[in-house]
Amino acid sequence: MDLLAQTRDLLGQLIAFPTVSADSNLALVEFLADRLEDAGARVELHRDATGAKANLFATIGPEVDGGILLSGHSDVVPVADQNWSSDPFVMSEREGRLYGRGTCDMKGFIAAAVAMAPRYARMARSRPVHFAFTHDEEVGCIGAQALAQILRGRAVRPAVAIIGEPTMMRVIEGHKGCYEYSVHFTGLEGHGSAPDRGVNAVEYAVRFVARLLELKERLKERVPAGGRFDPPWTTINTGALVGGVAHNVIAGRARVDWEMRPVQPEDVEFVKTDLHDFCTHQLLPQMRGVSPSADIVTEIIGEVDGLVPAGANEARDIVMELTGANGADLVPFGTEAGIFQAIGMSAVICGPGSIDQAHKPDEYLAIEQLSQCLSMLGRLGARLG
Numbered sequence: 001m002d003l004l005a006q007t008r009d010l011l012g013q014l015i016a017f018p019t020v021s022a023d024s025n026l027a028l029v030e031f032l033a034d035r036l037e038d039a040g041a042r043v044e045l046h047r048d049a050t051g052a053k054a055n056l057f058a059t060i061g062p063e064v065d066g067g068i069l070l071s072g073h074s075d076v077v078p079v080a081d082q083n084w085s086s087d088p089f090v091m092s093e094r095e096g097r098l099y100g101r102g103t104c105d106m107k108g109f110i111a112a113a114v115a116m117a118p119r120y121a122r123m124a125r126s127r128p129v130h131f132a133f134t135h136d137e138e139v140g141c142i143g144a145q146a147l148a149q150i151l152r153g154r155a156v157r158p159a160v161a162i163i164g165e166p167t168m169m170r171v172i173e174g175h176k177g178c179y180e181y182s183v184h185f186t187g188l189e190g191h192g193s194a195p196d197r198g199v200n201a202v203e204y205a206v207r208f209v210a211r212l213l214e215l216k217e218r219l220k221e222r223v224p225a226g227g228r229f230d231p232p233w234t235t236i237n238t239g240a241l242v243g244g245v246a247h248n249v250i251a252g253r254a255r256v257d258w259e260m261r262p263v264q265p266e267d268v269e270f271v272k273t274d275l276h277d278f279c280t281h282q283l284l285p286q287m288r289g290v291s292p293s294a295d296i297v298t299e300i301i302g303e304v305d306g307l308v309p310a311g312a313n314e315a316r317d318i319v320m321e322l323t324g325a326n327g328a329d330l331v332p333f334g335t336e337a338g339i340f341q342a343i344g345m346s347a348v349i350c351g352p353g354s355i356d357q358a359h360k361p362d363e364y365l366a367i368e369q370l371s372q373c374l375s376m377l378g379r380l381g382a383r384l385g
Contacts, residue, residue, distance in 0.1 A: 003115060003116075003374055003378075004367075004370065004371055004374060006115050007111050007112050007115040007370060007374060008093075008098065008111075008367070008370065010035075010111040010114060010115055011091060011098060011103065011107060011108055011111035011365075011370070012091040012098075012100075013031070014028065014031075014032075014102070014107040014110060014111055015089060015090070015091040015100035015101065015102055015103060015107060016089055016090065016091075017031070017089075018076075018089045018101075019074050019075050019076055019102070020075065020076055020077070020078050020079075021075040021076070021077070021078075021135075021136055021137075021138045021139045022078070024052040024053060025053055025054065025074045025075055025135045026047075026052065026053070026054055028074050029045060029054050029055070029056040029074060029133060029135075030045070032056055032074075032110070032114060032133060033045060033056055033058070035114050035117070036056075036058045036060075036114060036117055036131060039060065039114075039117035039118045039120075039121050040060060040117075040118075040121040041058040041059060041060045041117060041121070041131070042058060042059045042060075043056065043057075043058040044056070044057045044058065046146065046147065046150060048135065048136075048142075048143070048146065053135040053136060053143065054135060055132065055133065055134045055135060055143045055144075055146065055147045056074075056131065056132070056133040056134075057130065057131070057132050057147060057150075057151075058130065058131040059128050059129075059130050059131075060117060060120045060121050060124050060128060060129050060130075060131075061120070061124030061125070061126075061127060061128030061129055061384060062124070062125070062126065062127075062128055063128070063156060064127070064128060064156065065155070065156045065157065065159070066127065066158070066159040066160075067127055067128035067129060067130050067157075067158045067159065067160070068127065068128075068129050068130065068158060068159075068160045068162065068318075068380065068383070068384070069129075069130040069131075069132055069158035069160065069161040069162065069340070069345070070109075070113040070129065070130070070131050070132070070162055070164065070377075071131075071132040071133075071134070071144075071161055071162065071163045071164065071336060071340070072106045072107075072109045072110040072113070072132075072133055072134075072163070072164050072165075072351075073106060073133070073134045073135070073136075073137030073138070073141075073143070073144070073336065074107075074110070074133050074134065074135055075135055075136055075137055075138050075139075075143075076101050076102040076105065076107075076138070077101075077105075077138050077358075077359045079101055079361070082360070082361035083361050084361045084362055085099070085361075085362050086099060086362075088100055088101040088361075088363075089101060091103065093367075096366060096367050096368065097364040097365065097366050097367065098364060098365045098366075098367060098370070099362055099363065099364045100363065100364075101363055102363070103353065103357075103363055103364055103365035104166040104352065104353025104354065104355075104357050104358055104363060104364065104365040104369075105165070105166055105353070105355070105357075105358035105359065105363065106164055106165055106166060106351060106353075108164075108166075108351070108352045108353055108365040108369070108370055108373070109164025109165075109166075109351040109352060109373060110133055110164070111370075112164075112352070112370060112373045112374050112377055113131060113164065113377060114131070115374070116374070116377045116378065116381070117131075119378070119381055120381055120384060123381040123382070123384045123385050124381075124384040124385070125384065125385045126384065126385060127383065127384045127385075128158075128384070129380075129384055130158050132144075132147060132161075134147060134336065137335075137336055139302070140180070140301060140302025140303075140304065141302065141304045141334075141336050141339060142302075144336035144339045144340075145304075145339055148339045148340060148342070148343050151343060152343045157343075157345075158340075158345055159314065159345060159346065160314050160315040160318060160345060160346050160347075161315060161337065161340040161341075161345045161346070161347040161348070162315060162318075162319060162347075162348055162349075162350060163335050163336055163337045163340075163347065163348070163349045163350075163351070164349075164350065164351030164352070164373070165333075165335045165349050165351050165355070166351050166352060166353035166354055166355050166357070166358060166365075167331070167349055167350055167351055167355070168352075168353070168354050168369065169323060169350060169351070169352060169369065169372045169373065169376065170325070170329055170350065171316060171319050171320050171323060171325045171327070171328040171329070171348060171349075171350050172307075172328065172329055172330065172331050172348065172349035172350065173307070173309045173310070173313060173316045173328035173329070173330065173348055173349075174228070174229075174306070174307050174308060174309035174328075174330040174331075175306055175307050175330060175331045175332065175333060175334055175335060175337070175338070175349070176229060176234075176235075176261040176262060176263055176306045176332065176334065177260075177261060177262045177268070177303075177304055177305050177306035177334065177338060178259065178260075178261055178302065178304045178306075178334040179259060179260045179261075179262065179268065179302070179303045179304070180257075180258075180259045180300075180301035180302045180303075181257070181258055181259070181298055181299065181300060181301060182255055182256070182257050182298075182299040182301060183205070183208060183255065183256045183258070183296060183297070183298050183299070184253070184254075184255050184295075184296070184297045184298075184299060185201040185202075185204050185205045185208075185243070185253065185254040185255070185256075185295075185296055186201060186252070186253060186293070186294055186295045186296075186297075187199030187200055187201035187204065187250070187251060187252050187253070187254075187287065187291065187294055188250070188252060188290060188291035188293075188294060189249060189250050189251070189252035190249075190250040191248065191249070191250070192247065192248035192249055192250060193248070195250060196290075197250075197290075198250035198252075198290070198291075199250070199252075199287045199290050199291045199294045200250050200251050201243055201244075201251045201252055201253050201254035202241075202243040202244050202251035202254045203251070204254070204283055204286075204287060204296070205241055205243055205254035205255070205256050206241070207283060208256055208275075208278075208279070208283065208296075209238050209241060209256055209258075211274075211275065211278050212236050212238055212256075212258055212275075213236075213238075215236055215271055215274060215275075216235070216236040219233050219234045219235070219236065219267060219270075219271070220233045222234065222264075222266075222267060222270070223263075224263060224264050227263060228309070228330050229263050229330055229332075230330075230332070232263065233263060234260060234261060234262040234263050234264070234267040234271075235260070235261045236258065236259070236260050236271070237258065237259050237260075237261075238256065238257075238258045239257040239258060239259060240255070240256070240257040241254065241255070241256050241257075242254065242255045242257075243255060257301075261306075261334075262306060263306070264308075265305075279296045283296060284296060304334055304336075304338065304339065305338035305339060305341070305342050306334070306338045307335065307337040307338040307341055307347055307349070308338070308341065309328075309330065310341075310346070312346075313346045313347075313348065314346040315345075315346040315347050315348035316328050316346070316348045318348075318380075318383065319348050319350045319376070322376045322379045322380055323350065323376055328348070331349070331355070333355055335349055337349050350376070351373065352365060352366075352369035352370050352372060352373040353365040353366070353369050
């Protein structure tokens, strides 16, 4: 069986593991661990605090610094309430496309990387190749952040990270970060006819949202020189405002869900400092003047660093050479790449399939894209010798 056929079969096996982020990924990573160990890799599984999730980290080649990391997330988004033409967890082939949840996002890349492992075992003589397959990327890059902390403390670690998110095999050198929060307001309920005797959590939440809208406009004035993102400034989006129980009851609780997508780290501190000061010095004193137990609590849903375009980027240069690309682009969607960059690795995104197919019913990966990915990874092998 040729390499493409092997990879296609392996992808079908991976799709059969329903690794929706809310569920365990252990069966999948244990399956991959066995495949990689059979190829000669040194494999580690790092479980999360629940014991139901794990990251896989594996190495083929010498135990030396400066290896090349192939990274992908093992979790997929839910299929509930989506109208699929076939079982999303049974891969099917139609008209040169492989259908199934996770085919392009991003088990196709994982299958290609693991299929290459036996060849890498023969080729990796001077530079190691590493594999990182993480949990919970779709809900805040939780697994990658935990793995990064482990790698940060090691004397021997990869120098280059290739993240195989679906880019149609384009070379991507940058994307914005994604910071998501839920802000919980606790007021004091009472009869709607006496609003001054209570603390209306919804009204204070509205004032918080108004502050977000002010910051949203002020961020447009902080565009970095030569900004290439679209739009080129840090954005803020208010996703939800929920609170109250009835027309005639002072709202005792409210919640604001919001996100920020920064183009530069300085904007994160600018926004967070402003909101902290606004709540501490304006909202909370007014709320607690009526009810000392009133409170505002910010829940961090996820704080994921962006991938900052860098002048010197070995990962980008390697993948441009492997693919024959003459330039690198930026994308609006987030990945785990910035997490690896933050611990000192050069990082680039390049993988099979289109992000336009991700998270949708009848998600698919074109077989031609899978073939192109295998070609790139095959040429990478020559660099390991």
